[in-house]
Amino acid sequence: MSANYSVDIPAGAELCVHGGPYHAAAQDNMVDLFARRLSLPTRAICMTDVLSPSQVRTFSGCEVRWFYEHLLGLPDPPTATMALHNAIRTALMTNFQYKVESKADIQTEGVVGLFRRAWKQQLASTNFCEDEVPQAIGKTGEALVRIYMHEVAPQIRPAAVERPLRGVLGGVRIRAQVDLMDEDGTIIDVRTADAAPARVDPMQRFEWTTCSRLAEAPSGVVRSDILVTGNTPQLITEKWEVSAADVQWTDALYPLAQEAMRRGYYMPNRNSIHCSRHHCPYWRRCEQDFGGVVEP
Numbered sequence: 001m002s003a004n005y006s007v008d009i010p011a012g013a014e015l016c017v018h019g020g021p022y023h024a025a026a027q028d029n030m031v032d033l034f035a036r037r038l039s040l041p042t043r044a045i046c047m048t049d050v051l052s053p054s055q056v057r058t059f060s061g062c063e064v065r066w067f068y069e070h071l072l073g074l075p076d077p078p079t080a081t082m083a084l085h086n087a088i089r090t091a092l093m094t095n096f097q098y099k100v101e102s103k104a105d106i107q108t109e110g111v112v113g114l115f116r117r118a119w120k121q122q123l124a125s126t127n128f129c130e131d132e133v134p135q136a137i138g139k140t141g142e143a144l145v146r147i148y149m150h151e152v153a154p155q156i157r158p159a160a161v162e163r164p165l166r167g168v169l170g171g172v173r174i175r176a177q178v179d180l181m182d183e184d185g186t187i188i189d190v191r192t193a194d195a196a197p198a199r200v201d202p203m204q205r206f207e208w209t210t211c212s213r214l215a216e217a218p219s220g221v222v223r224s225d226i227l228v229t230g231n232t233p234q235l236i237t238e239k240w241e242v243s244a245a246d247v248q249w250t251d252a253l254y255p256l257a258q259e260a261m262r263r264g265y266y267m268p269n270r271n272s273i274h275c276s277r278h279h280c281p282y283w284r285r286c287e288q289d290f291g292g293v294v295e296p
């Protein structure tokens with residue numbers, strides 16, 4: 001086997017990702033090996049002391065993607081899907097920030113204008129695949145913003161927008177952010193997807209249970225408003241309540257994820273549903289480092 005990352009790691013080597021004492025020489029761990037090869041400063045020390053739910057979701061989907069992003073701090077240029085989501089989110093959250101004070105939405109075409117401006121900014125850094133047409137994606141984004149503003153926004157009475165949260169779950173310090181919470185305590189998750197989901201994603205559930213547990217006066221109800229791209233842009237809504245099983249899920253996963261992150265060995269997960277050239281910004285680097293082929 002001659003993978004590019006191969007390195008002799010002594011038995012019993014303990015990595016420096018937790019910031020505590022370590023027994024092996026610094027060059028013996030995967031973090032420093034990659035950082036040195038890529039001429040990057042190691043960001044490993046203490047990086048896993050405070051976790052975010054999105055970080056754990058990334059780690060659960062693909063450890064190497066998390067390693068590139070959080071331990072090596074490699075640039076994370078958005079894919080078209082991520083850029084579209086960022087631009088839509090920027091436009092809608094600006095509307096809800098305004099609505100907290102004014103109690104009224106910005107006119108729909110005004111929010112579409114906010115989307116256009118945000119999309120233009122995203123274009124400068126986005127990595128498009130060969131089969132993606134930025135102009136067409138932008139038009140889809142405009143259609144989705146109009147759908148959201150017509151069908152959903154008028155019923156939302158925002159109490160909190162992009163509010164930072166902190167706390168301890170399962171003995172692990174957590175930093176999170178609730179994007180949108182209604183006055184009735186419902187946490188609203190606005191996101192973009194390529195296709196209608198068949199079920200509530202367990203890691204999305206993990207993420208929003210975390211927010212519900214750390215937020216002030218949550219009702220325990222979470223609603224996902226999913227803006228689906230594709231030939232016919234549409235909005236799908238999923239509503240669910242945080243259960244005792246969800247609470248157990250978060251209490252169990254945080255300490256496990258923290259220990260696994262400190263392990264220092266990270267597996268690429270080519271079976272992840274998010275492992276594709278359209279969804280992972282690191283696919284070229286991942287092919288170089290580990291071989292194999294990342295499918296479009």
Ligand code: SF4
Pocket residue numbers: 062063064065268269270272274275276280281282283286287294
């Ligand atoms: S290309 Fe796939 S395996 Fe590689 S980092 Fe991205 S998600 Fe992980």
